Amino acid sequence: MSPPAIRHPGLLLGEGHPDVNENAEEMLFGFWVFLMSDAIVFGLLFATYAAMLHGTAGGPGPKTLYDIKSAFMETLALLSSTFTYGMATLSLKYRTRSGSLITWLLVTLGLAVIFLGLEVHDFISMLDKGGWPERSGFLSAFFALVPLHGLHVTSGCIWMIALIGQVAVYGIDKDVKLGLLRLGLFWHFLDIVWIVIFSVVYLGGLA
Amino acid sequence: MTETPTPHDPGQARALKEALRRIAVGIAVFAAGFALTRFLQPAPAPAPAHGAGGRDHPGKYRSELRVYVIGYGLALLLTAVPFALVYWSALPPFWLLIAIGAFALVQVVVHFRCFLHIDPPKQKNDDLQLILFSSLILLLMIGGTIWILANLAMRMMA
16 A cells, blocks of 8 residues: 655645655645744734724825836736746656756746835835835834735745755755745745735725 | 614614625635636546656646646736726725725635645645634734724724
8 A cells, every 4th residue: 555645735746756755744834834824924914004004194195105007017027926936846846857947946036026126116116205114104004014025025035046056056856845845835925915915005005 | 782882873883784795795705716716626637656757747747737827817817807997996996895805815715726736625634724723813813903993993083
């Protein structure tokens, strides 16, 4: 009788990767616990934002500060990066072509940099319009929530660069595979958080 | 029952009814999203022979690729529609908010299904219980916070 198949969140690498299968279940479960606790942090910041939405204290509100087109382009960049990360995981699993894993990771990284560039540009234009975090409760809540997601994306980028470096030095070994699987969960999770930010903060603020 | 100071306040009753209606719409959309993603799930592939490598299954590769492509397409659609509704103010504000919430919920389900590969019947119990427990905590904390603070704001303004 064969051992029970391993199961964990994210793409299962399957039987072609017996080296990973020993540790994948507990490592990805542990990382999933972290992601769920991170979701609660974001959830509470969303609740704070919703409670502070009308606390503009006479300062600028969502309609003067937000740029919906820019937020939409950020969403497209992040959605595409989650898809290209998925392609990277698939090329890891099926080893489609040598180098294509790195290519997809670099594309993902590029899209994430575009996202961060647009977001920083948005923040600067908000500051120009008088939207400082200390201006009102609404702005404090905004700057607690949205840049925290940006920081997560930044750390994801650093992690991705580190993994690309590890592929270059060690090749695609067990630790690199487990790292790529965990970064995948992190990346797709950040995309979900952004979808909620785009809907609640940007679309909801301008509806 | 005696804790409600203004049981005859029509505004409060209307607000409560509106809140209940929003919750009902949200749950309905969430259920519809789950049904949709179940429907989109590719047919189960026959179990591979033991010991065969993953790279030897071009059919499996294509079906997994399809899940990502479908997920990406749905995500783009579910982002573009609410964006267009808001950009051209196509609905009255209340229905606009309902539509935004509905599209966001469906999209979150699509992401869980297509990118994170969370598939309830096939998932390990620990993973599912963790997701359900975290959702419960989130619901209690977010719902409780918004409820209490909105109620407080209403009383302070009155």
